[in-house]
Amino acid sequence: MSELWRPSEHEPLAGDDWSEERAVEAIAAIVADTESGYDGTRWPFHPNDGDDDGPTSIYLGAAGVIWALHELGSTGWEDAAVAQVERYRAAPDFPEFASAGSYWMGECGIALVAFLVTRDTGLADRVHEFVLANFDSPTNEVMWGTPGSLFVCEAMLAWTGEPRWNEAWRASAERVLAARDEDGLWTQDLYGRTFRLLGPAHGYAGAVRSLANRGQTPTLADLSPFILREDGLANWKPTDDAEPREIRVQWCHGAPGMVATLGDLLAEELALAGGELTWRAGPLAKGPGLCHGTAGNAYAFLVLHRRTGDELWLERARAFAMHAIGQVEREREKLGRGRYSLFTGDVGVALFLRHLLAGEDRFPTLGPFA
Numbered sequence: 001m002s003e004l005w006r007p008s009e010h011e012p013l014a015g016d017d018w019s020e021e022r023a024v025e026a027i028a029a030i031v032a033d034t035e036s037g038y039d040g041t042r043w044p045f046h047p048n049d050g051d052d053d054g055p056t057s058i059y060l061g062a063a064g065v066i067w068a069l070h071e072l073g074s075t076g077w078e079d080a081a082v083a084q085v086e087r088y089r090a091a092p093d094f095p096e097f098a099s100a101g102s103y104w105m106g107e108c109g110i111a112l113v114a115f116l117v118t119r120d121t122g123l124a125d126r127v128h129e130f131v132l133a134n135f136d137s138p139t140n141e142v143m144w145g146t147p148g149s150l151f152v153c154e155a156m157l158a159w160t161g162e163p164r165w166n167e168a169w170r171a172s173a174e175r176v177l178a179a180r181d182e183d184g185l186w187t188q189d190l191y192g193r194t195f196r197l198l199g200p201a202h203g204y205a206g207a208v209r210s211l212a213n214r215g216q217t218p219t220l221a222d223l224s225p226f227i228l229r230e231d232g233l234a235n236w237k238p239t240d241d242a243e244p245r246e247i248r249v250q251w252c253h254g255a256p257g258m259v260a261t262l263g264d265l266l267a268e269e270l271a272l273a274g275g276e277l278t279w280r281a282g283p284l285a286k287g288p289g290l291c292h293g294t295a296g297n298a299y300a301f302l303v304l305h306r307r308t309g310d311e312l313w314l315e316r317a318r319a320f321a322m323h324a325i326g327q328v329e330r331e332r333e334k335l336g337r338g339r340y341s342l343f344t345g346d347v348g349v350a351l352f353l354r355h356l357l358a359g360e361d362r363f364p365t366l367g368p369f370a
Contacts, residue, residue, distance in 0.1 A: 004228050004235040005249045010282040013278030014326050018318040023353045025326045030350040031072050033338040034065060038080065041127035042087070043340035048287070055093040058365060059104035059143065059291075064342030065112040068351055068364065070117055081114040085123075097191065101134030104146030104201075104343075104365070112152055114270060116136035118157065127156060131168050135175050141197065142206035142366075145188075146175050148340065150210035151367055158369040173216055176207060198226050198236055200261040200366070209261050212366045227270075233280065234273035251280040251296030251363075260296070260363055263303035276306045279316050283314065287325035288366065289339070290348035295324045298352060305359040316368045321356055324349050 037043050043055030055061030062084045065075045088107050092098040100107040102138055108130035115123040124261050131149045139145035148249035155168035156162070180186055184241070185196050197203030204221065211218055225240040237252040238246055251257040263271045279300070283294040290296035298320035305313035328346050332338050339345035342364060351364050362368060 002230060002233075002334040003247065004230055004243055004277055005247065005254075005281040007283055010212060010249070012284045013282055013319060014323045015165050015319075018315075018322060019176045020357065022325060022359060023155055023321060026271050026328065027350045027353050029050070029071065029339065030328065030346045032342060033332065033346055034069060035074060037337055046335070046345065048339070049175050049341060049344055056088040056110055057093045057102075057105045058109040058113065058166055060089075060341045061093060061110075063110040063346055064104075064365075065340055065345070067113045068342050070113075071364075072347070072350055072354060076271040076278075078118045078227040081117045084110050085114055097124070097144075099134075099137070099144050099220035100146045101130040101137065101149070103152055104143045106130070106144070106161070108149075108152060108163070112155065115156075119159075124156065124160065124162075127152060128164060128168065128333040131172065135172065137293065140176070140179050140186040140201045140207065141188050141190065141200075142210065143201050143204070144190070146172050146179070147163065147207040149212075150176065151365065154210075154213055155365050156346075160361070169214065173211060173214075177218060180218070197239055197250075197253075198223070198258070199238060200257045201252050202237075205261040206366075207256055208265070210368060212262075213266065219253065220265060229273070232273055233277040234270055235277050246247075248292070249252065249278060249290040249297070250286075251282065252291045253353070256297035256300045259300035260361075261366070263307055264299065266306070271304060271307065275300050275313065275316075283320060283323045283327070287331065287339075288324035288346075288349045289341075293324070293344070294320050294327060294351075295349045295352035298356075298362075299361060299363050302356065305346055305361075306361050310330065317356055321353055324352070331363040 026167045043065055058064040061128040066081050080276040088110050111123050111126045115333045131152055134149045145230035149172045153165045157165035185194050185204055226237045227358040228235045237257045237261045248254040256278045259271050259274040278297050288295050298317045301313045301317035328349055342348050
């Protein structure tokens with residue numbers, strides 16, 4: 001068996017013919033179900049996401065759902081978005097790791113979403129305070145650390161045009177670059193461990209993307225200790241010393257995330273080998289979502305289609321889209337409701353479908369912002 005992936009973590013492609021009409025209907029169904037799932041305070045947690053504590057964050061909670069609904073054209077979420085800021089202050093998500101300045105997990109990101117839908121200047125000021133306070137985060141990654149602040153500044157600059165966001169971005173970028181190791185990687189002090197990760201959420205790829213979005217791409221590191229090659233395929237280990245059981249083919253860890261995040265910067269042959277592995281491995285059995293699901297993996301195909309112009313990659317993105325739609329529908333029927341989070345749930349799939357239909361390849365929350 002190949003050391004690049006484990007077939008048990010994937011499932012055969014459904015093989016449904018591409019249907020733009022079905023994609024549009026799936027987006028509408030996800031939006032309608034998500035709108036109806038809000039109880040006036042929160043969305044219920046999905047059993048696969050853990051205990052039903054109704055988190056507030058961008059990554060797993062209400063703020064991320066509201067951001068997605070806003071992008072999908074759903075309106076009227078101003079009060080709900082502001083309420084999530086108060087809910088986080090009263091009971092932070094994952095208090096053992098709480099960092100109010102975190103983009104995806106803390107109050108900074110929640111306030112960012114509240115500003116997105118309200119344009120309240122007080123919220124903008126609060127976001128700015130969090131960005132400055134997050135200068136010296138030791139995590140050196142997007143979810144909790146200063147690279148995440150770069151995306152916050154990029155978004156706020158796009159939404160407001162205020163010079164202070166450009167200044168904050170540059171100051172944050174200096175901190176991110178200064179934290180690089182000599183070989184061009186970053187060390188993460190994260191969840192009680194110190195190690196070096198590669199993927200977009202917690203490691204190198206996300207940090208590089210946070211700089212590259214505004215034309216400040218650093219000299220790329222030699223990633224050869226991370227790369228596995230076999231028969232024209234390529235995968236990336238999550239860490240340079242990862243054990244075989246830790247190898248994944250997911251957006252968060254492995255080839256799909258590396259290609260989706262850095263596919264315009266990697267050597268073309270390597271990017272194509274990562275995309276081919278993603279296709280050969282097939283849709284993820286974990287579900288349809290972004291972080292470790294079928295839709296997240298398919299962003300690699302969208303990036304390769306843009307880079308090469310080869311329609312094969314668009315066809316593959318469409319095939320994964322149809323499979324992801326089926327996964328959403330089956331899970332909703334089984335549970336009686338949807339899965340309500342941006343990175344693991346149905347609204348992330350809806351955003352992927354919207355981007356596919358619009359000819360875009362921008363991964364949610366990683367810019368560019370409009």
